[in-house]
Amino acid sequence: MLLESVDVSTHVKTGTLLYELLDRFVERVGEKNAVQVITDNGSNYVLAGKLLQAKRPNLFWTPCAAHCIDLMLEDIGKIEVVWKIISREIALVGFIYNHGGVLHIMREFTRNKKLARHGVTRFATTFFTLQSLHKRQKALKRMFLSTQWI
Incomplete structure (x- = not known):
């Protein structure tokens, strides 16, 4: 289910920016309601996933298997x-x-x-x-x- 779409076309998609977007989204839906975040396998997404897991140890970040x-x-x-x-x-x-x-x-x-x-x-x-x-x-x-x- 799509809950939100964010236009980041004018931004450089750094790991930090992606982390901030994902973290804000988890905050909005509630950490207890978020179990897993699945992203692309680019290095910026890997960094975002690691930062997210460091802040929220009960949340799993998984690279997209199809992309792998x-x-x-x-x-x-x-x-x-x-x-x-x-x-x-x-x-x-x-x-x-x-x-x-x-x-x-x-x-x-x-x-x-x-x-x-x-x-x-x-x-x-x-x-x-x-x-x-x-x-x-x-x-x-x-x-x-x-x-x-x-």
């Missing part, structure tokens, strides 16, 4: 052999979705199953795309060997 996984996948994606596969996957899926005829054939061969598409901001989507290509591997091979493709 996303950062790990980003690092995995930087491995040369993995990056080569990812770049081919991006090109293949982009090719299929940017050519109507190819997309039509792909839909026939996969029985209207979609391929996950690479996202610019989230590294996990790259691996979701690889997974969807893997799931549809047989159908895509049949498609590329078909007379329709030729």
